[in-house]
Amino acid sequence: MADPMRIRAQMAGEKINVRVLMSHEMESGQRKDANGAIVPAWHIQEVTATHNGQTVMTAEWGPGVSKNPFLQFTIKNGKAGDKVGVSWKDNKGDTRTDETTVS
Amino acid sequence: MQTRRDALKRSFAVASLLMGAGLLPQVAQAFEKSAFDAKSVADVFKALGLPMPAESKDVALTAPDIAENGAVVPMTVQTNLPGVKKLMLLVEKNPSPLVALFMVNPSVETSFQTRAKMGQSCDVYAVAVMEDGKTLFSKKEVKVTLGGCGG
Helix, strand or coil: CCCEEEEEEEEECCEEEEEEEECCCEEECCCEEECCCCCCCCEEEEEEECCCCCCEEEEEEEEECCCCEEEEEEECCCCCEEEEEEEEEEECEEEEEEEEEEE | CHHHHHHHHHHHHHHHHHHHCCCCCCCCCCCCEEEEEEEEHHHHHHHCCCCCEECCCCCCEECCCEEECCCCCCEEEEECCCCCEEEEEEECCCCCCCCEEEEECCCCEEEEEEEECCCCCCCCEEEEEECCCCCEEEEEEEEEECCCCCC
């Protein structure tokens, strides 16, 4: 199981500003190890965000996203105390879901 | 001698010809693996079954002029246009140019920021796919002083 994500969801007027820092190697599949063998790709493929259980955003990522990916987006209507969840799935089938409360 | 740039130009031309003739199959699946495997910007659009985009001022791309570290280049794609279906970020000269694809939902703003790897200095594209199938882009050249793909 991968390390937890750090999710910060803050109110900005009526909107919720969500910032997510995921913990993932994001291996591109281009790099070679000391023996010259290609390190196989290992990266997050799908990211889903939920707001009070409703899916509000989905994204697909390639290996071009940086290591320990950062994502920022804004939910249009919300209030303090709402739940914002983020989950990802990588190309090895590993998943991680974390949730936070809007402040 | 055939340079990479020539080859790229040619593949653009072929792609647009095929688009015009309507020969390309329309694909729609959960994870667009073929698009992420595509080796050039033109191939990405081919794999997604989308027309080559037109330049537009309504799509905003925020990225640094000079990225000191190519492994972490912050970039933001943003648009105020109504009826956007997807937003994409592409780095032209990466081994796989398609970096990220965001499905837009009415309850979130059409603005996403993330960080991407860049192998070398090149153009970064922000592309908006509209509900009517049109594609719009804006681009920005980002200079990389230290590549993000080395090991």
